[in-house]
Amino acid sequence: MNALLIVAHGSRRKASNQEVCQLTELLEKQDHLFDHVACAFLELCTPSIPNGLLQAIEKGATQIVVFPYFLSAGRHVVEDIPAEIAKVSLLHPQINIQLSQYLGASPDINALMLKQAKLALKIE
Amino acid sequence: MNALLIVAHGSRRKASNQEVCQLTELLEKQDHLFDHVACAFLELCTPSIPNGLLQAIEKGATQIVVFPYFLSAGRHVVEDIPAEIAKVSLLHPQINIQLSQYLGASPDINALMLKQAKLALKIE
Numbered sequence: 409m410n411a412l413l414i415v416a417h418g419s420r421r422k423a424s425n426q427e428v429c430q431l432t433e434l435l436e437k438q439d440h441l442f443d444h445v446a447c448a449f450l451e452l453c454t455p456s457i458p459n460g461l462l463q464a465i466e467k468g469a470t471q472i473v474v475f476p477y478f479l480s481a482g483r484h485v486v487e488d489i490p491a492e493i494a495k496v497s498l499l500h501p502q503i504n505i506q507l508s509q510y511l512g513a514s515p516d517i518n519a520l521m522l523k524q525a526k527l528a529l530k531i532e
Numbered sequence: 533m534n535a536l537l538i539v540a541h542g543s544r545r546k547a548s549n550q551e552v553c554q555l556t557e558l559l560e561k562q563d564h565l566f567d568h569v570a571c572a573f574l575e576l577c578t579p580s581i582p583n584g585l586l587q588a589i590e591k592g593a594t595q596i597v598v599f600p601y602f603l604s605a606g607r608h609v610v611e612d613i614p615a616e617i618a619k620v621s622l623l624h625p626q627i628n629i630q631l632s633q634y635l636g637a638s639p640d641i642n643a644l645m646l647k648q649a650k651l652a653l654k655i656e
Contacts, residue, residue: 412649416603424604431642440646441653473652475645479540479601479635480548508652511603516644518555521599521635522564525536528597528632529565 411444411469413460415489416477418449425453428477444469447477450484450492457492461505465496471504479512535568535593537584539613540601542573549577552601568593571601574608574616581616585629589620595628603636 414435416428428447436445444467448460455463457474464472474493476485493505511517538559540552552571560569568591572584579587581598588596598617600609617629635641 410653414645419604419606421604421606424606427604427636431636431645435642435646438642438646441650441655471654473649475649475652477603477645479603480543480545480551482543482545482548504654506652506654508649511641511645511648512551512555514644514648516647517635518559518562520638520640520644521538521555521601522559522562523640524635524638525597525599525632526565528599528630529534530595530628530630531565 409443409468409470410441411446411464411467411472412440412442413457413464413472413474414445414447414477415457415460415474416447416449416453417484418452420452425449431477442473450488457489458495461493461496461503465500465503469503471506473506473508475508476510478510481510481513485510533567533592533594534565535570535588535591535596536564536566537581537588537596537598538569538571538601539581539584539598540571540573540577541608542576544576549573555601566597574612581613582619585617585620585627589624589627593627595630597630597632599632600634602634605634605637609634 432447448457556571572581
């Protein structure tokens, strides 16, 4: 069973965390290869990354893709998220946990940005 | 003349700011309706948003779309970026400055995320 865990930074602002949860719900409903989709937060909101992973394992996941919902390859993406994953990998070495590239690394992001920016342009 | 100003938060980590600059260069080279594409930072890096706007105006921009390279509608997107734009609008009321929706609000972001996450999935 495949699971997808969207990992966001977490914010003091509840609405920002809710945006991530709503996006996760939308993703869950779409057609894809994941049997389970959930979100987790590096800090300031729950579930934590280890708890998100453990919940997926409890639901039967044998492979989990962790997707960093981050725009740049900062310390959070390069060090903190792998360190959180490692805590669970040590407990459950039989579970295949894969770290996806972070959002900002997507080669499609510039097309998406141009499409969004164009909507704000007033053609006269 | 239309200009696009990509606005990122700015980071203490130089590589993160460079990622934004590189993305901006990629955008500049693509086919779109903007005659000038540049980036600016809310804090921790230059140019500031007012300076980015002023540079676009110096280059002849009469309409500028400001694109918040942010994932959630936090204080930075809702208050800080509009406040920075307002400083320049007061000085140059004849320039049409439009604030685009932020990146995370794109309806296409979930398809992009699934595509990226799928690459990390090992199909057995």
